[in-house]
Amino acid sequence: MWTGIIQGCVTATIKHPTMRRGKLLIVQPINPTTSQPEGLAQVAVDTLGAGNGQHVLVSSDGPGCQRLLDADRTCPVRLFVACILHETSIQSSATRKAAQPGGTA
Secondary structure, eight states: OEEEEEEEOOSSSSOOOOGGTTTEEEEEBOOOTTTBBOOOOOOEEEESSOOOTOOOEOOOOOHHHHHHHHHTTTTOOOOOOEESSOOOOOOHHHHHHHHHHHHHH
């Protein structure tokens, strides 16, 4: 899984029959701590309704995507939007230990 920002949608006049339930989005992978772009933009299927500029978590679980779309193994999609992120917070393991009751950094 990786975080990304929605940059747009893909319009196709003809789609594979297994993709009738989702919308194709262009997702730019980002570094979750800096929100800076990392690598090339990818195309992912979305069934949650994510929009331009939203931060999302993308999964590359091909069989999971097939289940999400009620598709068989002929489904050509591997990436899908797993959730829409409203807020992100990344802590180091030392910070997490200190935040636990009785924990020390």
